Amino acid sequence: MALTTAPPAVHEYEELGRLMSLMTGDEKHSAAATSTLDVIWALYDQVLRIDPTRLDDPARDRFLLSKGHGPMAYYAVLAAKGFIDLDTLTSFATYESPLGHHPDSNLVPGVEIASGSLGHGLPIAVGLAIGLRARGNPARVYVLLGDGELDEGSNHEAIAVAGRRHLDNLTAIVLDNQSASRGWPGGIQGRFSVEGWAARRVNGRNHEALTQALTTPHDGRPLAVVASTEAGQ
């Protein structure tokens, strides 16, 4: 069941590879971009309550790409869903382009934060979730991190406080392509669950499984979804 309120895609999932290929010059992050593709698509196609014609709607769900490296998949999905023009993709990383190697909320319609320096998205998401709740706003907050990015200590400051404050309007998706240099003994899920989060692991390429994991109720607790992909992808 599709939960999103977004209009139908301008371009379908099968076209995302072609859209991503329009953006060249950041091949060092191609694997990072490819790793996030299915999670971002599942969010925008099935989960998020957002509308590209109402970008300032206070009640819109917020998606924060904390893992800002390799944003080609993000831009491709935004183009496919009508947030940015397809023509913009070919300008990627040029001086005149709003689309850089790291996304900037000041420049790109529909982008909620400026990311690239790792470990910023989850702390912002915690504040955003607290703030929306304080204002009685039913919007939900989704933040996508990488398992390597999880090394940043700022994430663990945020994980602890989100659990203690029972932020059930917050979902963190950790893309696990085994890129953390030291790994996560005990598992990534354990890092979240010990702090009071609901935590699930799913196949990060399976749209149906991702959607189910992201939409199953987690009353009274923030949700961590660990999305597995191939190592290095």
Next chain:
Amino acid sequence: MTSQTMRRRFAATTNDLLDTDPRVALTLADIGVGSFNGRNHPDRIINVGIREQLLIGATAGLALAGLRPIAHTYAPFLIERPFEQIKLDLSHQDLGAVLVSIGGSFDAAAEGRTHQAPGDVALMATLPDWTIHVPGHPDEVEAMLRRAATSDDRVYMRLAADTNTSPHPATGELAKIRTGTARGATAVAVGPMLDRVLAATEHLDINVLYAATVRPFDAATLREIAQAPEVILVEPYLEGTSAAEVSHALEDRPHRLLSIGVPNTEHRRYGTRRHHAAAHGLDVGGLRTRIEEFLR
């Protein structure tokens, strides 16, 4: 409100703002928690514990949610430790917040270097579009905070343990405190340095200006008053923090600038803030000596 330390006035004013303005939120990192009405506003007073990166990141998130966040802790933990979060989460994302510090320079002298931050204003001044207040009296703190709470600007307020005897209107402009002759030098006293500058120069022909807001810097008033070439800048933090602002204001006329402040050295001492002020020549006697030598 009559609280007669800057810190107490900040707490009293913030509590009142939380009671009266549902947009105002407060983020803390354990420091000062007992001074605020957490029971009255559990949704808008957020103590993140000893987690200063989260303190600023969450502050940015609150701003994204449409709230007006005030973040507060000791200067080294508010400004220096999470500086990248200030630079990116607030400045780069163009999000508003009010950062309020205590313990600047050597107010916490006995705590040692870990709790001393004479470079906080210089660091914040590397970021564009911040209003930086250095109040010299509790009344100024309240006026600045109430004004900041109604805007969406980025504001840093540096509270000090030392206060001047009298408050001055918090207009953002340099206040004309004492007028000398046209041949007299001009001294710019920043925040809590004013009373000491007045005492150190009472026998001199000198114009004394008072700066409780140093960014943006009021170049127009300085140009109006500084007719003689000698200009003296007296700051309670890193020496020369606003020297470039003064030079820029006077760039088309010959001038000589004496910058007095905390020297950029490791001063490995404890004691009191008065010990440190004396060691750095920031007490009345030290100021008088340096200013007299400069004008000789």
